[in-house]
Amino acid sequence: SQTIHQWPATLVQPVGSPLSLECTVEGTSNPNLYWYRQAAGRGLQLLFYSVGIGQISSEVPQNLSASRPQDRQFILSSKKLLLSDSGFYLCAWSPGRTGRSYEQYFGPGTRLTVT
Amino acid sequence: QKEVEQDPGPLSVPEGAIVSLNCTYSNSAFQYFMWYRQYSRKGPELLMYTYSSGNKEDGRFTAQVDKSSKYISLFIRDSQPSDSATYLCAMVGGSYIPTFGRGTSLIVHP
Numbered sequence: 001s002q003t004i005h006q007w008p009a010t011l012v013q014p015v016g017s018p019l020s021l022e023c024t025v026e027g028t029s030n031p032n033l034y035w036y037r038q039a040a041g042r043g044l045q046l047l048f049y050s051v052g053i054g055q056i057s058s059e060v061p062q063n064l065s066a067s068r069p070q071d072r073q074f075i076l077s078s079k080k081l082l083l084s085d086s087g088f089y090l091c092a093w094s095p096g097r098t099g100r101s102y103e104q105y106f107g108p109g110t111r112l113t114v115t
Numbered sequence: 116q117k118e119v120e121q122d123p124g125p126l127s128v129p130e131g132a133i134v135s136l137n138c139t140y141s142n143s144a145f146q147y148f149m150w151y152r153q154y155s156r157k158g159p160e161l162l163m164y165t166y167s168s169g170n171k172e173d174g175r176f177t178a179q180v181d182k183s184s185k186y187i188s189l190f191i192r193d194s195q196p197s198d199s200a201t202y203l204c205a206m207v208g209g210s211y212i213p214t215f216g217r218g219t220s221l222i223v224h225p
Contacts, residue, residue, distance in 0.1 A: 029193070032211060041123070043217035044159075090158050094211060101211030102147035106158035 002027035006091050006107035015115055019064075019078040021110050023091030026072065028066055031093040033074040035066055038088040038109075050074060051096060086114045118142050121204055121216030130225050134191040136202050138216045141185065142204070144208035148180050150189045151203040153218065159203055194223045 003026045013019060025031050034044040035047040046059045048066035056066050063082060067075045076090055094100070121138045128134055136150075145165055165171045165219035168182045177190040187206075191198055201220050205213040 041217075044215045046212065049212065088156075092158075102149065102207040102213065103161060103164060104205075104213060105161060106150075106151075109156075109158045111156070 001091070002105065004091060004093055004105060004107040006089075006110055007111060009108065010072040011112045013081050013109060013112065015083055015114055018081050019076070019085070019112070019114075021083055021089055021091075023074040023076075023107055024072055024095045028093070028095065029071060030096045031072065032096045033068060034092040034094070034104065035074065035076050036090040036092065036106075038090060039086075044090070047076070081114045083114050086112055088112075116136045118214050119204065119206060119216045122219055124215055125220040125222050127222045127224065128194055130194060130196060130223055132194050132223070134194045134198070134223075135217075136189040136191075136204075136219050136221070138187050138204035139208075140187070140206055140214075141183055142206070142208060142214070143182075143185070145206040145214075147207040147213075148178070148187050149205040149207075149213065150176075150178055151205060151215075155200075155205060161204075167212060194221075196223050196225055199223050 005024050034049045035042045040105045050056050050068045064078050089110045092104045119140045129225045131211040149164040150162045152162050163178045165178045165180050168180050170184045171178045179188040199222050202220040203218040204216040
């Protein structure tokens, strides 16, 4: 069966510090991968998605970036965090190249607080 | 007008009640319709998905899609306190990027 991991689970970082969140998927190949941010009362905001290694599409221009160095690894980064970057970050995957990309499966999330 | 509208609630019901959760949408290109359940401080969990119009049943859950009215529903029968969560609808059209509603908070009290 497929499993998605995210770490860390919780993170408190000062303004201006760098960020690296990691997501890995097990039990599938060629997944589509997604990064979302969920702020209180604001729903899910898609940040980045990827259909393959090195292929990243950005939905929201901001100080965050994403990379996909391996097929089942997705990394969210920032060089300098802002207060507004606080939120609940969710990684998700969907079956790529199978016609079932409408099914998304989410990881447990990382709660980021920027102080 | 947002593409997907969902009442945030909270919706509070007694245990055993039938719950109706709804979303409306404006994009007629949407073809797949999903419902996710999200417990507090957890990632969303895919409950059900439906293609085009019609009903789909899974245990106590029934998903209903009315494309002519651009309206989808999730019914929960015999609701339990463990059903207390936020329920998000999501829809997909030609791309593989779903559009999510903001979620409805459901509270089932004993």
